[in-house]
Amino acid sequence: MLDITFKTDKNNKPYLETGITGKALLTIPQLNKGTAFTEEERDTFGLRGKLPNRVETLDDQVARAYLQYKSFDMQLNRNFYLNHLLDTNQVLFHRLVKDHVQEMLPTIYTPIVGNAVRAFNKRFMHPRGLYISYEDRNQIKKILNNRSHPIINLIVVSDGEGVLGIGDQGVGAMAIPVAKLMVYTAIGGINPIRTLPILLDAGTNNEELLNDPLYLGWRHPRLSGNEYAEFIEKFIEAVQATFPQVFLHWEDFGRTNAYRNLIKYREITCSFNDDIQGTGCVALAAILAALKITRSTLPEQRIAVFGAGTAGMGITDTLFRALSQNGLSEKEARNPFWLIDRNGLLTEYSEEVTSAQQPYLRKKEEIASWKIKNPQQISLLEVIENVKPTILIGASAQSHAFDQTIVKAMAKHVEKPIIFPLSNPTDRSEAEPADLHRWSHGKALIATGSPFEDIIFDNQIFPVNQCNNYLAFPGIGLGAIAVKANRVSDNMLWSASQALSRYANESTHRLLPSIAQAQEASRQVAIAVAKTAIEEGLAKFSLDQVETLVDQQIWEPHYLPYRKR
Numbered sequence: 001m002l003d004i005t006f007k008t009d010k011n012n013k014p015y016l017e018t019g020i021t022g023k024a025l026l027t028i029p030q031l032n033k034g035t036a037f038t039e040e041e042r043d044t045f046g047l048r049g050k051l052p053n054r055v056e057t058l059d060d061q062v063a064r065a066y067l068q069y070k071s072f073d074m075q076l077n078r079n080f081y082l083n084h085l086l087d088t089n090q091v092l093f094h095r096l097v098k099d100h101v102q103e104m105l106p107t108i109y110t111p112i113v114g115n116a117v118r119a120f121n122k123r124f125m126h127p128r129g130l131y132i133s134y135e136d137r138n139q140i141k142k143i144l145n146n147r148s149h150p151i152i153n154l155i156v157v158s159d160g161e162g163v164l165g166i167g168d169q170g171v172g173a174m175a176i177p178v179a180k181l182m183v184y185t186a187i188g189g190i191n192p193i194r195t196l197p198i199l200l201d202a203g204t205n206n207e208e209l210l211n212d213p214l215y216l217g218w219r220h221p222r223l224s225g226n227e228y229a230e231f232i233e234k235f236i237e238a239v240q241a242t243f244p245q246v247f248l249h250w251e252d253f254g255r256t257n258a259y260r261n262l263i264k265y266r267e268i269t270c271s272f273n274d275d276i277q278g279t280g281c282v283a284l285a286a287i288l289a290a291l292k293i294t295r296s297t298l299p300e301q302r303i304a305v306f307g308a309g310t311a312g313m314g315i316t317d318t319l320f321r322a323l324s325q326n327g328l329s330e331k332e333a334r335n336p337f338w339l340i341d342r343n344g345l346l347t348e349y350s351e352e353v354t355s356a357q358q359p360y361l362r363k364k365e366e367i368a369s370w371k372i373k374n375p376q377q378i379s380l381l382e383v384i385e386n387v388k389p390t391i392l393i394g395a396s397a398q399s400h401a402f403d404q405t406i407v408k409a410m411a412k413h414v415e416k417p418i419i420f421p422l423s424n425p426t427d428r429s430e431a432e433p434a435d436l437h438r439w440s441h442g443k444a445l446i447a448t449g450s451p452f453e454d455i456i457f458d459n460q461i462f463p464v465n466q467c468n469n470y471l472a473f474p475g476i477g478l479g480a481i482a483v484k485a486n487r488v489s490d491n492m493l494w495s496a497s498q499a500l501s502r503y504a505n506e507s508t509h510r511l512l513p514s515i516a517q518a519q520e521a522s523r524q525v526a527i528a529v530a531k532t533a534i535e536e537g538l539a540k541f542s543l544d545q546v547e548t549l550v551d552q553q554i555w556e557p558h559y560l561p562y563r564k565r
Contacts, residue, residue, distance in 0.1 A: 002030060002148050003565070019565035022046040029090045030148060030193055033559050036061060044564050058095055058559055065096045069104075078104075079112045080123065086182070087126040090192055095557035097186045102515040105186065109470060111425030111450045113179045114164040120172030121214045128178055129197030131171065133218045137231050140238035149193050153481045154247045155239065156180045157198040161222065161254035162275070162310060165397035165428045168254075170204030171217030176252050180274070180473070188474025188522045189554030190481070200235060202228055228257065236265055247480050249274060249473065255310045259356050270480055272488045278469040278476070279311045279395070280318025282512070283420065283447075285497040286467045287319070287391065289504035289511040290418045290445045296390075299326050301336055304389040306380055306430065307396030308341040311422065313356045315393055321490050322497075334359055338383050345378035381406060388413040394421040394430030402431035407439040415443065422449035422467055433464045447511055465511040471518060472496055475525025482549040483530045483539035491536060495528040526550045 005017045018031065025045055026032050033041075035056040042048045065085060072078045082104065086093040097104050106112060116123075132143055160173030177197035184190040203220035204210060210219055223231060239246060248271040250261055262273040272278070291298060303319065305312050316337055323333035337360050339346040346353065347362045364375075370386045372378050383389070384406060392410055394402060402421055410417040417440060421430035433446045437455045446455075447467035455462040476496050480488060500521060503513045513521035530546045533539040541549060 001145075001150055002028065004031065004149075005565075006560075007563075013561075015561040015563055017563045017565050020045075021564070023050065026050065029087055029093075032089045033562075034061065034089055034092070036559055038561075041562050045562065058092065058557075061089075061092050062096050062099060065092060066100065069096070075107055075112045076115045076119070078107050079116050082108055083116070083178075084125075087128065091557050091559055094182075094185050094192060097182065098557060101186050101518070105183070105470065105515055105518075106451045108182045108186075109179050110164065110468060111427075113175060114166055114425045116179075117163055117166065117169050117172050117175045120169075120175050121209070121212060121216050124216060129174060129199065131174070131199050131201060132235065133201035134203065134220070134223060134227070134231055135218060137234050140234055141242060144238055144242045147196055151194050152196045152243050152246055153194040154181070154184060154190055154249065154477055155196045155198055155243070156184075156249040156251050157200060157235075158251040159200040159202050159253050159257070160204070160217075161202075161252070161257065163252045164425060165423055168204050168206045168209075168222065170206055170209050170215065171199055171201050172209070173252055174199040180249065180251055183470050184474050184477060185555070186474075187470055187518045188478040188526070189519070189556070190474070190478060191553075191555035200231070202231060229260075232257075232261055236269065240269065245484050245486075246270070247272070247477050249477065251275065253310075255313075255356075256354065258310045259313070259354075267487060270485055270487050272473070272476060272480075273314075274469050274473050275310045276314030277318070277488070277493055278314075278473045279422070280314040280316075281472040281476070281493045281497050282467050282469055282500065283315045283393065283422065284318050284322055284494075285471070285500035286420065286447045286465060286511045287418065288497060288501035290416075290447075292501070292504050293445060293506045293509065293511075294416045294418070297326070298323055299328060299332075299336075301391050302338070302387055302389040303336045303391045303393065304338045304340065304380070304383055304387065305393045305395065306340045306401060307394060307398070307423070308339040308346060308357050308360075309395065312339070312393070312395035313354075315395060315422075316360065317356070318493070318497075322494065325494065338362065338387050338389065340378075340380050340383060343377055344374075345383050347375075347378070349376050381409060384409045384413075390414050391418040392420070394423055396430060397423045397428040398430060399428055400431060402436065404435070404439050407431070407436055407444070411440040411443050416445055417443060418445045420447045420467055422447070424449040424468070426450040426452070437462065445509055445511065462509050463514065465509075466515070467512060471500055471512055471521060472525065475499075475522035476529050478522060478550060478553055479526035479529030480533065482526060482553045483533050483541050483546065485530070485533040485539045487538055489532070489536055489538060492529045492532045492538075495532040496525045499524045499528040523550060523554070526553075 003019045156177035158173045160169050163169045163173050181195045185192045201218045202223040205222045209215045250273040320333050372382050433452050436444050436446050447465035452464045
């Protein structure tokens with residue numbers, strides 16, 4: 001661990017104490033201030049002559065870093081630059097991103113991070129976080145103790161099986177937890193020194209990676225069954241022993257394991273699966289906002305979900321729980337959903353159905369009177385023509401699946417169809433929002449998973465709602481950490497959705513906060529989540545403490561004075 005201690009002086013001013021000096025101090029990104037080391041610090045820590053003469057402010061450094069960032073034309077190269085900056089000077093990186101969050105969020109996160117994952121093994125230069133391979137399964141506690149900082153509030157962990165619609169990426173998926181933690185800090189204000197990205201290397205079934213001489217991971221077919229389950233169990237046991245109050249964020253696990261891990265461990269850890277719960281939370285928020293505009297209620301909806309994988313089922317389950325909170329029975333709350341997977345509508349005819357999909361299968365008699373080509377493979381268009389859904393959600397990663405025929409069929413039966421192509425990255429989106437707007441003659445209420453330009457229609461500007469998880473997970477984590485919640489409940493997620501839905505604006509079809517509003521929205525989500533945790537007995541603070549506790553957790557990127565140990 002780093003030789004550092006955070007202290008306060010007699011005037012209650014914070015400072016950092018360390019015994020690290022000289023070149024070493026300049027090579028540790030958590031400590032490096034570069035040209036901002038003061039004259040006194042340069043003498044005290046053996047830096048005299050190791051830096052140019054001028055002492056700069058953080059503002060000076062940000063201005064230079066932004067010029068360097070803009071000098072790269074390609075977004076992927078800008079991503080590489082920002083990651084290099086994070087490896088060099090952590091405070092400068094976070095201040096730069098905070099000052100330009102609207103411009104840089106798509107570069108550090110979706111959609112560009114998917115390309116960074118693919119390039120990981122060829123571009124690898126600097127290790128970040130912890131790598132735990134199956135071969136090290138009996139040394140997990142030792143590995144966790146090799147972290148850089150003793151206090152960890154937040155872990156983002158992935159096994160790399162189900163990355164961003166691009167599938168099994170093995171060890172290269174480490175770029176995802178790193179990017180998620182960037183967003184936790186940029187949007188939620190989580191102190192980066194108290195975060196930890198972890199990659200569980202359970203092998204890979206990606207033949208291209210296994211045959212790549214530059215692949216950095218464990219060259220072994222991906223674990224499954226008991227071996228995989230025991231690996232995860234050992235990891236959880238080590239985390240609980242080392243970080244008993246940590247917020248554990250599961251990220252980009254394969255469909256089956258994502259559900260299994262969440263269900264098995266959510267009652268014994270403060271854990272959260274962003275692909276399932278975060279996706280569902282933001283989608284629910286956008287739908288609640290859309291229903292304010294259509295002046296209808298959730299129980300009145302007919303919902304088609306195109307893509308019944310991890311994200312699609314996460315959205316479906318979240319909406320099911322929301323319907324249950326409206327007083328519907330389990331049967332009534334499942335009835336609005338029509339799930340379409342790669343083999344068509346999920347029915348009692350369907351094969352290879354997952355346990356998550358099973359409760360939503362449609363009965364044979366429900367489709368007996370339909371005019372369809374093949375009852376074994378009922379298409380999305382056939383579902384729309386027969387069900388006349390009011391809401392269409394895309395989580396399929398099938399580019400342009402919502403074509404003109406689909407959209408016109410939706411708009412034919414519904415005054416204001418709610419259409420959400422949520423797959424990312426951008427080239428996997430089921431539709432482009434401008435097309436949806438044009439094909440529906442401006443009637444559709446739209447949200448997308450990836451960023452798109454605003455729509456200009458009939459001389460009006462309509463902002464495109466990005467229904468992206470960055471609107472939810474930073475605030476959920478911040479709220480849980482602030483009150484030391486011992487788990488994440490469904491009601492905490494419901495509160496997060498309600499907080500986000502308050503940003504609806506009927507005149508512009510605004511359903512969700514913009515990137516510019518994301519930091520304030522994250523604070524509101526955190527407050528709502530924290531209050532619900534207290535009300536449910538999952539945290540021991542009082543309600544009147546919540547705003548103070550949340551604000552105390554929000555970190556601002558700035559340099560502390562240094563003193564030598």
